[in-house]
Amino acid sequence: MRKPTVLFGTVAIGAVVLSGCSAGEGVDVDGGGGDNVLVAAIAGEPDQLDPHKTTSYFSFQVLENVFDTLVEPDENLEMQPALAESWDLSDDQLTWTFHLRDGVTFHDGSDFTADDVVYSYDRIIDDELSNAWRFSAVSDVKKVDDLTVDITVSQPTPNLLSSIGGFKGMAIVDKDNVESGDITTKPVGTGPFKVASYTSGDSIKLTANEDYWGGAPKIDGVTFRFISEGSTAISALKSGEVDWTDSIPAQQVKGLKGADGVTVDVAASNDYWYLALNEAREPWNDVRVRQAIAYGIDRDAIVQATSYGTATANQLAIPEDSVWYTPYDKYSTDLDKAKQLLDEAGVGDLSIDMLVTQDYPETVTAAQIIADNLKPLGITLDIRTVDFATWLDEQNTGNFDMLMMGWLGNIDPDDFYYAQHHTGAASNAQKYSNAEVDKLLDAGRTETDESARKQLYADAATIIADEASYIYLYNPSVIQAWSSDLKGYEARSDGAIRFRDVSMG
Structure with missing residues (x-):
C-alpha cells in the first residue's frame, strides 16, 4: 500500500509492532552523515525495518535503499542483475542457478556469500513469513559454492525472477543481525545506504555506503522524515526544508506543479485499491450481498474525491497499460440491481x-462516499478509523465487515491475485474460496506460454470480480515531488524509492 502492501506488495498481512525505541529516543548506529544529505518526507512511520516481516510501504521506502535482492526490476519492470550478476535455467526448467557478485560486503564489513542467500530464503520459507507463498514451487535452495546458488523448483516457474526481485521483502539479510534482534531497528544490508539512527516518531537517518558494490552514492546520506500531513510536507518542500516527498494530497498536485524550484511527477502505476467484505461473517458470505455492494457504489465519485482525476477507475486489479490487462465492466452503479440482489x-x-486508517486518508474519504452510496439500499456504514498498525491487526484477526486498502509494487500477474484470492493464501483476509479460481491460479504459476498464461489469469480475474472477492475501485498514480536541486531521480511505476544514483545541487 508495495504505501501499505501490502502496501509493496503489498499492504497486507503480519505487521509486527515496532519495539526497541520509544518516542523521541534515538538509536545510534555509526554516525549521522555529512552536509550533502537528501531530506525525504514520507507519509508515515515504518512499523519496523526487518524486510522479511514488515508489510508496510513506509518501511519499504526506507529499505529500498538499505537492502538488495538477487535481481531487481528496471524502469520497465524487467528483471536485471543485482546481487546475482547472472543466472541460468536448466533445460527442464526446474533448476535456476544464480552466479553471485564477488567482493560484496554487508554494512558491518562481513562478506556476502551464497550462505546468506540460503539463510535468507530458508528463513522466509521455514518461518512461514508473509512472503513464503512466493516460494510455493521451490523445493530446495542450495549452496553450490561461495558464489553460486541453485534454486530447485517442483514445476516450471515463469515468475520466479519477479518473485525474488520484485520488492525488498525478498532482501538478502545478515544472519547475525537477525539473530541479535537488531534487524527491526538497526538493519544491516548490502545496499547503497546504511542506517545511522532511528528516532521513533520523527525520522530515520541513512549514511552513504562507500563500499557499495554498485559504486558509492553521490550524496552523503538520506534522512527520512515522517510527515503524515500532506500540506505540511508540501510547505516543507517549497521552503527547502525537505528535498523530496510523496506525502501529497491529490487536490494539491495542480497547484504544486506551478511552484518555483519544484518538480512534480505523476506516473501510471501497477497498484490498485479495493474493498473486501469478510466472508467468514454473515451475510457477506452470500455472493449476492457482495455483488449488491459492488453495484451500489459509485467508483467515479470515489476516484474523483480520492485522487482528483489522477487515478483511473478499474473493476479489476491490473491497469489498462499492462500486457496482462483484461477488460471488465460488469459493475456500473445500479441501485435497482443492488436492491434486487439484496x-x-x-x-x-x-x-x-x-475498517479504514487515517494513515491512508483516501480510505477515510472513500468511506464517506460509500456511506452515502449505500444509504438508499438500507445499509448503514459504521466507519471505524484506526492507525495503520491497528488496521493490520484487525485485518489479520478478521475483526471487520469491510475494509479498504491497496496493493502496491505488483509486477507479475501472480502478484495481483494468488496471495489475495487463493484458498487459505497468506493475504486472503476476506476468506474467499473457489476451487476453479484455485485451479486457474495454480496453472498460471507453471504455464510458460505467455498467451496461454494471460488467458488463465483473465479467467481467474473475471471470476474473482464476478464473485466480489475484492470489489476493485481504481488504479492510482504514483505522485511524487522534489526540489529542482535533486538530480537523477525518476518516479517509478512500482513505487520503489531509489536514491542511490541521485545528486544534489
Whole structure:
C-alpha cells in the first residue's frame, strides 16, 4: 500500500509492532552523515525495518535503499542483475542457478556469500513469513559454492525472477543481525545506504555506503522524515526544508506543479485499491450481498474525491497499460440491481463495520462516499478509523465487515491475485474460496506460454470480480515531488524509492 502492501506488495498481512525505541529516543548506529544529505518526507512511520516481516510501504521506502535482492526490476519492470550478476535455467526448467557478485560486503564489513542467500530464503520459507507463498514451487535452495546458488523448483516457474526481485521483502539479510534482534531497528544490508539512527516518531537517518558494490552514492546520506500531513510536507518542500516527498494530497498536485524550484511527477502505476467484505461473517458470505455492494457504489465519485482525476477507475486489479490487462465492466452503479440482489438474499437494514486508517486518508474519504452510496439500499456504514498498525491487526484477526486498502509494487500477474484470492493464501483476509479460481491460479504459476498464461489469469480475474472477492475501485498514480536541486531521480511505476544514483545541487 508495495504505501501499505501490502502496501509493496503489498499492504497486507503480519505487521509486527515496532519495539526497541520509544518516542523521541534515538538509536545510534555509526554516525549521522555529512552536509550533502537528501531530506525525504514520507507519509508515515515504518512499523519496523526487518524486510522479511514488515508489510508496510513506509518501511519499504526506507529499505529500498538499505537492502538488495538477487535481481531487481528496471524502469520497465524487467528483471536485471543485482546481487546475482547472472543466472541460468536448466533445460527442464526446474533448476535456476544464480552466479553471485564477488567482493560484496554487508554494512558491518562481513562478506556476502551464497550462505546468506540460503539463510535468507530458508528463513522466509521455514518461518512461514508473509512472503513464503512466493516460494510455493521451490523445493530446495542450495549452496553450490561461495558464489553460486541453485534454486530447485517442483514445476516450471515463469515468475520466479519477479518473485525474488520484485520488492525488498525478498532482501538478502545478515544472519547475525537477525539473530541479535537488531534487524527491526538497526538493519544491516548490502545496499547503497546504511542506517545511522532511528528516532521513533520523527525520522530515520541513512549514511552513504562507500563500499557499495554498485559504486558509492553521490550524496552523503538520506534522512527520512515522517510527515503524515500532506500540506505540511508540501510547505516543507517549497521552503527547502525537505528535498523530496510523496506525502501529497491529490487536490494539491495542480497547484504544486506551478511552484518555483519544484518538480512534480505523476506516473501510471501497477497498484490498485479495493474493498473486501469478510466472508467468514454473515451475510457477506452470500455472493449476492457482495455483488449488491459492488453495484451500489459509485467508483467515479470515489476516484474523483480520492485522487482528483489522477487515478483511473478499474473493476479489476491490473491497469489498462499492462500486457496482462483484461477488460471488465460488469459493475456500473445500479441501485435497482443492488436492491434486487439484496431481496433475493433475503437481507435488509444492514450495518457494515468498515475498517479504514487515517494513515491512508483516501480510505477515510472513500468511506464517506460509500456511506452515502449505500444509504438508499438500507445499509448503514459504521466507519471505524484506526492507525495503520491497528488496521493490520484487525485485518489479520478478521475483526471487520469491510475494509479498504491497496496493493502496491505488483509486477507479475501472480502478484495481483494468488496471495489475495487463493484458498487459505497468506493475504486472503476476506476468506474467499473457489476451487476453479484455485485451479486457474495454480496453472498460471507453471504455464510458460505467455498467451496461454494471460488467458488463465483473465479467467481467474473475471471470476474473482464476478464473485466480489475484492470489489476493485481504481488504479492510482504514483505522485511524487522534489526540489529542482535533486538530480537523477525518476518516479517509478512500482513505487520503489531509489536514491542511490541521485545528486544534489
